[in-house]
Amino acid sequence: MKTCIACGMPMKDISDFAANDPGKDYCVHCSRPNGEMQSFEEKKESLTKFIVKTQGADENVARKIAENMMRKLPAWKEYFD
Amino acid sequence: MSGESIMGESTRQIQKLNTRKKIIETAYRIFAEKGFSVPSSVIAKEAGVSHGSIFAHFPTMNDLTVSVLSDFGDKIGTRLHELAKNCDSTENLLKEHLKVLEEYEAFYFRLITEKNMLPEEARYTFAAVQSTVAFHFSIVIEREIEKGTVKKLPTHMLYNTWLGLVHYYLMNKDFFSDSNESVIKRYGEELLSTYLELIKI
Numbered sequence: 001m002k003t004c005i006a007c008g009m010p011m012k013d014i015s016d017f018a019a020n021d022p023g024k025d026y027c028v029h030c031s032r033p034n035g036e037m038q039s040f041e042e043k044k045e046s047l048t049k050f051i052v053k054t055q056g057a058d059e060n061v062a063r064k065i066a067e068n069m070m071r072k073l074p075a076w077k078e079y080f081d
Numbered sequence: 082m083s084g085e086s087i088m089g090e091s092t093r094q095i096q097k098l099n100t101r102k103k104i105i106e107t108a109y110r111i112f113a114e115k116g117f118s119v120p121s122s123v124i125a126k127e128a129g130v131s132h133g134s135i136f137a138h139f140p141t142m143n144d145l146t147v148s149v150l151s152d153f154g155d156k157i158g159t160r161l162h163e164l165a166k167n168c169d170s171t172e173n174l175l176k177e178h179l180k181v182l183e184e185y186e187a188f189y190f191r192l193i194t195e196k197n198m199l200p201e202e203a204r205y206t207f208a209a210v211q212s213t214v215a216f217h218f219s220i221v222i223e224r225e226i227e228k229g230t231v232k233k234l235p236t237h238m239l240y241n242t243w244l245g246l247v248h249y250y251l252m253n254k255d256f257f258s259d260s261n262e263s264v265i266k267r268y269g270e271e272l273l274s275t276y277l278e279l280i281k282i
Contacts, residue, residue: 056237
């Protein structure tokens with residue numbers, strides 16, 4: 001099964017893929033409304049906000065967790081070298 | 082390159098992956114039994130591989146701990162993903178959460194009791210595991226809030242209340258049982274039904 005290069009989510013159904021396109025390597029949550037993949041900064045901010053919203057973490061801590069998650073994903077490798 | 086050497090290369094690759102898998106699986110069990118400060122030599126011995134082989138795959142214990150935690154996150158993620166996608170209920174999602182925790186109970190107990198002593202990277206990896214659970218939890222519970230079947234409370238408080246309840250029983254397992262039985266198995270149903278009673282409209 002393909003996993004999203006930008007967040008690691010498994011992509012099985014067509015609706016998991018960006019723009020319902022199974023040819024894409026990233027998921028619906030990591031794309032902009034026009035189907036492009038979000039930028040590094042956009043993704044970092046959206047993940048940070050998501051961690052705060054769903055787990056109530058301190059915002060600075062949430063940002064560090066988000067960076068650590070992104071470090072391991074193929075889409076963002078170059079930002080950490 | 083001859084066909085034979087390609088075969089040789091792929092056999093070595095498979096062996097390498099198998100060794101890595103064996104080390105990770107052994108580490109789950111040894112971490113559960115002895116905690117996260119166990120020396121790598123113990124894991125090597127139990128896995129039946131040389132000490133050098135562990136270093137070749139995981140240069141530091143932190144690398145091994147992080148790999149085991151990532152693997153755990155992938156396992157939970159895969160199990161919860163389908164349920165969340167298929168518009169399932171909060172009840173079924175939390176049932177599955179409890180089922181995974183019961184399967185890994187000894188390991189998870191060590192994790193939540195020793196977490197603050199783990200190196201930073203391992204702690205962030207654990208946070209990523211919990212974020213995966215929170216991701217699926219939020220999809221399901223927000224759908225129920227919209228439908229009017231769950232009280233309109235902030236997602237993080239709904240999530241933390243659930244984790245708080247489950248972790249309290251796990252962390253005080255010596256209080257809730259006088260044997261080594263699974264507290265999730267014994268109390269899981271009661272925890273779930275009480276939690277649902279609290280959040281449902």
